[in-house]
Amino acid sequence: MGDFFTVSVLVATLASGIRLGTPFxxxxxxxxxGQRSGVLNLGVEGVMLLGAFSAYYVTLETGSAVYGIFGAxxxxxxxxLVYAFITLVMHAQQGISGIGMYLFGLGFTDLLFQKNVGxxxxxxxxxxxxxxxxxxxxxxxxxxxxxxxxxxxxxxxVPLVWFMINKTTFGLNIRAVGExxxxxxxxxxxxxxxxxxxxxxxxxxxxxxxxxxxxxxGIFQQNLTSGQGFIAIALVYFGxxxxxxxxxxxxxxxxxxxxxxxxKTLGIVEGANSSLLAMAPAVLTIVVLVIxxxxxxxxxxxxxxxxxxx
Amino acid sequence: MKATxxxxxxxxxxxxxxxxxxxxxxxxxxxxxxxxxxxxxxxxAEAEAPAVEPDAPxxxxxxxxxxxxxxxSAENDLAWTQSMVDSVNRVAEGRDVEVAISGxxxxxxxxxxxxxxxxxxxxxxxxAHGTQFGGPLxxxxxDFPEVAFxxxxxxxxxxxxxxxxxxxxxxxxxxxxGVMAAQLTQSxxxxxxxxxxxxxxxxxxxxxxxxxxxxNPDVAVNVNYIDSFGDVLxxxxxxxxxxxxxxxxxxxxxQMVVGATGIAAEEGIPWFGTQSNQTGLGxxxxxxxxxxxxxVVLNTILDQIADGKLGGEAVVISLSNGGLEIEFNDGYALDxxxxxxxxxxxxxxxxxxxxxxxxx
Numbered sequence: 187m188g189d190f191f192t193v194s195v196l197v198a199t200l201a202s203g204i205r206l207g208t209p210f211x212x213x214x215x216x217x218x219x220g221q222r223s224g225v226l227n228l229g230v231e232g233v234m235l236l237g238a239f240s241a242y243y244v245t246l247e248t249g250s251a252v253y254g255i256f257g258a259x260x261x262x263x264x265x266x267l268v269y270a271f272i273t274l275v276m277h278a279q280q281g282i283s284g285i286g287m288y289l290f291g292l293g294f295t296d297l298l299f300q301k302n303v304g305x306x307x308x309x310x311x312x313x314x315x316x317x318x319x320x321x322x323x324x325x326x327x328x329x330x331x332x333x334x335x336x337x338x339x340x341x342x343x344v345p346l347v348w349f350m351i352n353k354t355t356f357g358l359n360i361r362a363v364g365e366x367x368x369x370x371x372x373x374x375x376x377x378x379x380x381x382x383x384x385x386x387x388x389x390x391x392x393x394x395x396x397x398x399x400x401x402x403x404g405i406f407q408q409n410l411t412s413g414q415g416f417i418a419i420a421l422v423y424f425g426x427x428x429x430x431x432x433x434x435x436x437x438x439x440x441x442x443x444x445x446x447x448x449x450k451t452l453g454i455v456e457g458a459n460s461s462l463l464a465m466a467p468a469v470l471t472i473v474v475l476v477i478x479x480x481x482x483x484x485x486x487x488x489x490x491x492x493x494x495x496x
Numbered sequence: 497m498k499a500t501x502x503x504x505x506x507x508x509x510x511x512x513x514x515x516x517x518x519x520x521x522x523x524x525x526x527x528x529x530x531x532x533x534x535x536x537x538x539x540x541a542e543a544e545a546p547a548v549e550p551d552a553p554x555x556x557x558x559x560x561x562x563x564x565x566x567x568x569s570a571e572n573d574l575a576w577t578q579s580m581v582d583s584v585n586r587v588a589e590g591r592d593v594e595v596a597i598s599g600x601x602x603x604x605x606x607x608x609x610x611x612x613x614x615x616x617x618x619x620x621x622x623x624a625h626g627t628q629f630g631g632p633l634x635x636x637x638x639d640f641p642e643v644a645f646x647x648x649x650x651x652x653x654x655x656x657x658x659x660x661x662x663x664x665x666x667x668x669x670x671x672x673x674g675v676m677a678a679q680l681t682q683s684x685x686x687x688x689x690x691x692x693x694x695x696x697x698x699x700x701x702x703x704x705x706x707x708x709x710x711x712n713p714d715v716a717v718n719v720n721y722i723d724s725f726g727d728v729l730x731x732x733x734x735x736x737x738x739x740x741x742x743x744x745x746x747x748x749x750x751q752m753v754v755g756a757t758g759i760a761a762e763e764g765i766p767w768f769g770t771q772s773n774q775t776g777l778g779x780x781x782x783x784x785x786x787x788x789x790x791x792v793v794l795n796t797i798l799d800q801i802a803d804g805k806l807g808g809e810a811v812v813i814s815l816s817n818g819g820l821e822i823e824f825n826d827g828y829a830l831d832x833x834x835x836x837x838x839x840x841x842x843x844x845x846x847x848x849x850x851x852x853x854x855x856x
Contacts, residue, residue: 194740198740202733202736205729205733206729206730206733209729296600299570300570300571300572304572305572305574305578305776306572306573306574306777307776308754308757308758308777308778399729402729402732403728403732403755404758405728405755407570407573407728408569408570408573408600412727412728443733444733447720447733447737448737450720450722451720451734451737452718453718453719
């Protein structure tokens, strides 16, 4: 166990935890914005897969990861529009629609991959960007300032999302339509337009989360996300619909995963103990969800469609 | 009301998260699950050969032999499922067979439905390509006594007269790779990324460790079973952790290793592959791959079916029967002496002068 508590291993573990937590954070922040406006999107996983595939495929074809990210943004916006049409226009039940989106993303990316790519082919991802000066700080630089661009982007979004939700008129509208859409409507706030905007933002961020994953590992394969989108949704509850709470959950989840990984890499835990440890992040999430769901109320109109004529 | 609603949604999300996260894990024991649960069997690969091999017992009827394959991961995963798909395609070059493949059936219940579907559709041979399918296969096989089934990797055919078990001595190729890896490492630290300690993954890794230690007892071979067949990011991070701890040679097994090969390519670290030829994942870093030639199993089973024997036997592929092959990557400048030692080890394992010690 002493091997784990060395500075180099602890630094590597924390840096790894930040990388592992990034897809959760990006997708979780987007879902937070959506849920604060009353929209639950269980299709995050499917949109992440679509974003991952589009970023991968565009990068594979063009050789540019930047184009890949643009591809993921476009796909995210399209999926946001689709989900908005299903739930806002057609008034479909959000939970079931989201699961449909997930299954669509899972199957469609597999189909596209089989037909257009075939065997997994590596791509060159974005690579690490060392922040000048900061990355040279011993240990701290290695933990925080030697990552790929999506990592910095995700963490920079945390205060921005907080500011947008809590300090802007748009954020006020989001909170209003998420709590009492009827009251917001009487005050002249367009509930559906506000929700459309949050769906577009949330879907784009989910797509970018998938892109970040594909560009981090430099490859795509069937079900690349392995359930990360669902964990991101769970982290929204974990974080009590606050951007900093979601960040905390994502970091906790990522660092626990990284710790388990390091303990196994160093041979400190093996066999059944290792399998038990692998469950740690999920168990932790369940415990926190139980606590949070008893103490913090969800947005009042979460999952409730708004129909002015009703 | 709001708190109740929150709890309901939270419970649903947690359940979905755990179920989906388990997509990355094993369904039970051996081989690689991935994802997507297609509900119906699809015929995706058809191959026909105009003539039967001269030395193969004639499939007397004019009808082609119909083979249905049910597999847990994608057909082109460069690993477990692809090894069977490639093999069946090679068999189709010499036999009159019609092949249908249902890949991506990581959910055992979905796979069971596909197995039953093939049997109901009158397929002659239904291959359940994953140890985890053994449970339902035992029940299904009783309902279709005229259909031959095959289950791998397994050495247990459950005493059924219509189930073949097939397996692989993956430890042999692991041993060969380990012998060469121990000569390539400068730091004397080698990293191994595995899914779960079971099935052919464990055989390969145990063989690899034994080979490396036989070649150089001072080598430290660190193994990390990440408890997932599908989590590419976790495999990538495991490889990074190995590199940070000084490993300068890597290997791994199962389909999530595409994450680890990415790190190997990024760092210019030699990689040893298994299951399928993984040169495509890194032409500069893949030294050699152990390739499964399931056609040895398939030809044996098809011959016996032609003779009226529908099961009750276990078939194992190995270096000696040609079911395993070490394919070197010509693009990797492997030292001639190391390659020669690898070839000598292959010969020793084939003639029995070298044996792979049993793992723990």
